[in-house]
Amino acid sequence: MPFELPIDLVRKQYPELEILCALTPSEQKAAFKARDRNGNLLCLKIISPDYQIDRLQRELLALKGIKHPCVAKFVEYEFCVDESGEHHHLIEEYVEGSDLADHLGPELRWTVERAAPFFRDFASALAALEGERVVHRDLKPTNVRVRTDGTPVLIDFGLARHLDLPSLTPTAYGARIGTPKYFSPEQFTGTRRDIDCRTDLFAMGLMMYEALIGSHPFWTPGMSWDALCDSVCTSEQCFGREGFCDLPPQWQALLRRLLAKERIHRPSRASQVTKVLEKLG
Amino acid sequence: MISMKTGAWHQCGDRSQKMVVEELQTGKGVGVVLSPRDLDYKGATKYASEYRSLGADVAIDPQFHTPSFSNPHLSSYPTHAFRMSIANLVGIGEQQLSAFAKKLEEENSKLGATVLIAPAVLYEAGRADVDDLNRRLFRVSKAVGDSLGVPTLATVFLARSVTQSDAATNAALSSATSGNCDGWYFGFEFPDAERLPSNKDSVVRFCRSTLALACTGLPVLHAFAGPMALLSIASGARAAGVGHFKNLWRFDRDRWSPPKQKQKGGPKKPPPRFFSKALWGTIVYPDEVRQLGTSLQTRVLQPSPFSMPVGQGLDWDRWSASKHLVSVVCDEVAAVAALVQPVAAVSHAKRVLQQAVRNHAAIAATGLRLRDDADAYQAVWLAALRDVEKACAQDLNYLELLRQ
Numbered sequence: 011m012p013f014e015l016p017i018d019l020v021r022k023q024y025p026e027l028e029i030l031c032a033l034t035p036s037e038q039k040a041a042f043k044a045r046d047r048n049g050n051l052l053c054l055k056i057i058s059p060d061y062q063i064d065r066l067q068r069e070l071l072a073l074k075g076i077k078h079p080c081v082a083k084f085v086e087y088e089f090c091v092d093e094s095g096e097h098h099h100l101i102e103e104y105v106e107g108s109d110l111a112d113h114l115g116p117e118l119r120w121t122v123e124r125a126a127p128f129f130r131d132f133a134s135a136l137a138a139l140e141g142e143r144v145v146h147r148d149l150k151p152t153n154v155r156v157r158t159d160g161t162p163v164l165i166d167f168g169l170a171r172h173l174d175l176p177s178l179t180p181t182a183y184g185a186r187i188g189t190p191k192y193f194s195p196e197q198f199t200g201t202r203r204d205i206d207c208r209t210d211l212f213a214m215g216l217m218m219y220e221a222l223i224g225s226h227p228f229w230t231p232g233m234s235w236d237a238l239c240d241s242v243c244t245s246e247q248c249f250g251r252e253g254f255c256d257l258p259p260q261w262q263a264l265l266r267r268l269l270a271k272e273r274i275h276r277p278s279r280a281s282q283v284t285k286v287l288e289k290l291g
Numbered sequence: 292m293i294s295m296k297t298g299a300w301h302q303c304g305d306r307s308q309k310m311v312v313e314e315l316q317t318g319k320g321v322g323v324v325l326s327p328r329d330l331d332y333k334g335a336t337k338y339a340s341e342y343r344s345l346g347a348d349v350a351i352d353p354q355f356h357t358p359s360f361s362n363p364h365l366s367s368y369p370t371h372a373f374r375m376s377i378a379n380l381v382g383i384g385e386q387q388l389s390a391f392a393k394k395l396e397e398e399n400s401k402l403g404a405t406v407l408i409a410p411a412v413l414y415e416a417g418r419a420d421v422d423d424l425n426r427r428l429f430r431v432s433k434a435v436g437d438s439l440g441v442p443t444l445a446t447v448f449l450a451r452s453v454t455q456s457d458a459a460t461n462a463a464l465s466s467a468t469s470g471n472c473d474g475w476y477f478g479f480e481f482p483d484a485e486r487l488p489s490n491k492d493s494v495v496r497f498c499r500s501t502l503a504l505a506c507t508g509l510p511v512l513h514a515f516a517g518p519m520a521l522l523s524i525a526s527g528a529r530a531a532g533v534g535h536f537k538n539l540w541r542f543d544r545d546r547w548s549p550p551k552q553k554q555k556g557g558p559k560k561p562p563p564r565f566f567s568k569a570l571w572g573t574i575v576y577p578d579e580v581r582q583l584g585t586s587l588q589t590r591v592l593q594p595s596p597f598s599m600p601v602g603q604g605l606d607w608d609r610w611s612a613s614k615h616l617v618s619v620v621c622d623e624v625a626a627v628a629a630l631v632q633p634v635a636a637v638s639h640a641k642r643v644l645q646q647a648v649r650n651h652a653a654i655a656a657t658g659l660r661l662r663d664d665a666d667a668y669q670a671v672w673l674a675a676l677r678d679v680e681k682a683c684a685q686d687l688n689y690l691e692l693l694r695q
Contacts, residue, residue, distance in 0.1 A: 140471070143471075173469075201419075203419060203422065203423070203466070204465070204466070206469040207469075208469075259688070260688075260692055263685055263688050263689045263692060264689075264692075266685060267506075267689055272461040272462070272464075272465050273465035273468070273469070274461055274464035274465040274468055274503050274504075274507075275461075275503060275506070275686075277507070277508070278468060278507035278508060278509065279471075279507075279508070282507075282508045282693065285693075286692060286693070289692065289695060
């Protein structure tokens, strides 16, 4: 169940902000588009009382250290205590534009000329995360905004993990966090030890495939968890599809590596993907 | 970006140090890996300085492969206090890790290491505790490397329990490559204890592992290569550790266990072996060489700066034979490493092995059977490279894309 709050209540609670509209909420956060007194557009996220505060602090830690034009800017975090309990909210930059999900589909196939700069910037943002030893773990088209100039911005670090800090989730379950449709093989079958920066690269590979081919490489509507798991962990059929075979060989090689089942066969770093896409662009 | 030199690195063993100086003086090799098992701290400091003055990169292999082993040489190093059983190492806390990092920095700083090799124990199948330990050791080592301003290589030595299957090898490599290193110091324990491996499946797995590491885009230094350097460089490694003793031609964990009693018997002074590029292997000098016809002798006896007596039919000593071997392998490593295109490197190595197979066939046709099973592996290596070329064409193409 998403955590939702009436917009009028939020307007009363945050008089210093002009609350423009409600955004899609998640289980943990109600989200609103707002404007501050200087005219800056912001994303106000009000945290559900059920949310683990440890996890919120991780998100803040992840966001604070990363300064990159393709990562949503962190603006403010505050909490207060009143008779009804603790209230937490955080404010991020609001990214004008649309979700990447609005740009993907069978009728919306991208050219390689369009894909190269977009995913180069995407990989560059992932490289910034790597630099801070942060894994996003929930990259999906609704967590990637597309600015009006066509550049990507990564948002929602609610499931991000700092690789050098102890996990907040038991080892055996620590991998199964995120959105199954954009899971990597290690998120289905591994433990939290198996999650690293290459997990995010797999998710980016899924979105790159969707952009270039027009369909998800492993998922079909109505697919069960087991069938999706089996497809992600073992199937190579997506590399035999017509749209894939029509791609230039170097793009095929890059996609195959991003979508490799074993992490050792994926690019070791996002910066490597950035360089490859610079060459391909 | 800070980087290491590509080409042949001298992998030091017992009584190797002066020989390495001579090799470097004749332009053979670009780097040296010091062995604390074989040389004390004081000696290592002295030689490290000499090697650097000859233009070589210098690194010390902390040799934590089997961390509980020690000997008088090893015990002279600052990091010695941390040589303990894996069970104990797994349990060390952050405070001890910090203390270890300080000793590692002291050691590498004193030696003037230009590349830092991070300590790591052998990767064994199904040992998540070892994976975690190596990750922790790497984390502090990388901080030391960064502090010293030198590249930090993550040590990835795969144990026999791993190298026996593709699945275990991939799993171990996936785990071992999660850190933010500047390159790999790679070792592969072959299932069979042969001088040089002749099991095709194992050789293919070795080549594929090397290629997988190379495709990370970071340089691979194959630690114990010897003549196998031909395979590792063809599989994408940018550097290979070359030593004269046969126990430096492959990773052998027995080197880090208490010495066994010497077996009696055998010649006290075995005759020297001539390493021939044309055979990509050794032939006993002068016994076997003399049994070749003139044409075959000419083909097989390709000279080096250390082989002059051989060309003149004179006596030749074992140390010169060792220097000759290292010299020939260094030259070949340099030639293959200079080929930027991975496919070209594979083709080059295949040509060397094809020639070796042909020459061994010609020798066999004379009725001569070479000692040491000197012709047991070349055809296998050639077949393995062909397999890798076919099965890993996409990896080779991707590697080429990275190197463009």
